[in-house]
Amino acid sequence: MWQYGLKIFISMVLLITITEIVKRSSFWGAALASLPLTSLFAFIWLYLESGDTQKVLTLSYGIFWLVLPSLVLFITLPLLLRYGLNFWLSLTLSCIATSIAYFTMVKLLAVFGIHL
Secondary structure: OHHHHHHHHHHHHHHHHHHHHHHHOHHHHHHHHHOOHHHHHHHHHHHHHHOOHHHHHHHHHHHHHHHHHHHHHHHHHHHHHHOOOOHHHHHHHHHHHHHHHHHHHHHHHHHOOOOO
């Protein structure tokens, strides 16, 4: 049970750190947020809890393919904001577009025999 508490604490510290850094420097905040820290922590926790490198390999492979549709969010959100839509509408539309991209990617991968 203490492991869940530690995971929550690390996630909380990371999120707070990023938001505080962004207030001072958008570049360094973006640099820190762009690091695959969530994936790294997931690899570490999965390996520590299972000792199974095959599970880490499978997770890493899945993350690779699903990073591609996640880029839709980082393309659509700034475009919508630049065109004057308010933040909440822009975020909502970007999330919908990203969800569609994820769904499309999973279907496309299945066509090529890649199952996540």
